[in-house]
Amino acid sequence: MERSQVFNFSAGPAMLPEPVLEKTAAELCNYHGTGMSVTEMSHRGKVFIQIAAEVEQKLRDVMGIPEGYKPLFLQGGATLQFSAVPMNLIGKTGRADYAVTGNFSNSAYKEAQRYGEINLACSSKDRNYSYIPAQDSLKLGPGAAYFHYCMNNTIFGTKWNYIPDTGDVPLVSDVSSCILSEPIDVSRFGLLYAGAQKNMGPSGLTVVIVREDILGEPLPCTPGLLDYRNQIKNDSMVNTPPCFGIYLLGLVLDWVVEMGGLEAMKAYNKEKAQILYDVLDTSDFYIAVAEKDFRSLMNVTFRTRSEELDKQFVKEAAEKGFLTLAGHRLAGGMRASIYNAMPMAGVTGLAAFMRDFEQKNG
């Protein structure tokens, strides 16, 4: 099939902007007349050092990252940060607060327990993670070194509709599935982290943005590579970084700028999501999984009234080029992940298919 015939609704790795892929392909064998691929260059050489510095600056510009924060380009995905965050931050008090609003935040909560005393600040498990607990229901523990939450829950399709107020306790957030999809007020956070493979680039690159003054001594068992201070001191090059991912992130950031920046991305993403939520809200056939106030702009979750119909939906959609729409087994049903790079045509096409499928099977 041609690219134009396919819309890939995968939760990640996910679609990349077509111009980004075309540029990558065009310069893959010879980057800017160096006679080398970007995958072949020494990370300590002038050309790549400049690429990395430019990508850092672009990320600072696009996200409005304030002074005192350092963006790091690391490896291991969000999952490795589930360990690195407590290893680096919990030492001050030995305690941290975790909000559990989905599968990944639950994994982070469980992983953190290896490294200190973890307080469950809230959980939305009672309604299968279909909502986000309110500020006044958060049970903040005493002496937390930080408060951790996952801003957008990829599997259940929910998003925090507020930034928790935790007083002086630094906020740490996994923003894997919403980074670059809309502005984030970085100054409200102690640390943000994200796997790249949804809105930023290929898998294998992990971005961490850390306020340097929250860093103290890491736990003694912390691998040197996971020590943020060490990575800050070495500009993310304690060892060879994931060069191709960093380069590709730069191209994605250029594209975001061309699209008008994060405010424009947000407007575009709202428009796209609304088209699908409108189908859900005007239908007796589809059931929205996430509660209305907490709907994600990135992951639209829904189901029909039977698992059999869900399967049929996914199968028929795929035949029409709307791929990877099966929901995660924990949420069931369907999930349309519509990150930045999903074009409007993919969303309007899916909406039309949904209405058509409802008419035939409703």
Next chain:
Amino acid sequence: MERSQVFNFSAGPAMLPEPVLEKTAAELCNYHGTGMSVTEMSHRGKVFIQIAAEVEQKLRDVMGIPEGYKPLFLQGGATLQFSAVPMNLIGKTGRADYAVTGNFSNSAYKEAQRYGEINLACSSKDRNYSYIPAQDSLKLGPGAAYFHYCMNNTIFGTKWNYIPDTGDVPLVSDVSSCILSEPIDVSRFGLLYAGAQKNMGPSGLTVVIVREDILGEPLPCTPGLLDYRNQIKNDSMVNTPPCFGIYLLGLVLDWVVEMGGLEAMKAYNKEKAQILYDVLDTSDFYIAVAEKDFRSLMNVTFRTRSEELDKQFVKEAAEKGFLTLAGHRLAGGMRASIYNAMPMAGVTGLAAFMRDFEQKNG
């Protein structure tokens, strides 16, 4: 410059075979008619699952990996394995033996000290890591859970010319700069690991080959992502793996097979290295850094009699398209890294340049 005008002697990331890059570029926007880039695919989808399974099988075939061993496709480079190895293996006795024959093995030795009692089995620091200590000089400690060494020392250009005999103590080796360059008898090892960016693919992919029966309980502080048993159980997909690197490794393995496999690669690499060592051995101008018995086939280290001339060499070589020849600051002088993908023309060209430079400045 055109690719044909450039030979990149970087120690890593390093040259990739041109046909591999061309194929990657050709199918970057649309992999095998899926309408998707390999960087956009869900790692849990059929297409990528098949890619990953095929790459694992190709690696098993090319390296002759016996039953009972599992190849893992991880992240974080060899440096993260400096932590993961003791975290996973030292638990049984709390002790391990480390051979220090260069910069990276020294880093591994220091990192391991966070996790147990580490015995320095040997060091070649006395002659600035220009040689490998002999078997009968290895001081094996009591109750070592494993013996760790770095097979090829990238910075100093030395290679172990024997596999240490450690009795029942499992051998662990960092083979980052020699994997796929010649056959390795995997059955002699408990664990092999390698960053991909020298002989296997782009940076950001790390290959671990582990004999499953040496694995016990990891240390309690081990991040879930670094727990080998967890990765084995999940076929390297505890979380999203570095998909692009895995795919590219597959293409590199196809190329190795086309080149005739690892015996043929070894013959080719010996021929290439010999051309440069012949220049060194027939010259009063150049000084070989590594002692003769321990010369690496991958990293040829040398210098002239003055730092000034060294700099001039590196500069003039670059002007002729022989790039990244400056030695690491710890070894000084020059280093020509000639991994699998360095074509014969690069080596003969460099040899001619070396003779020419000697004639002009000798």
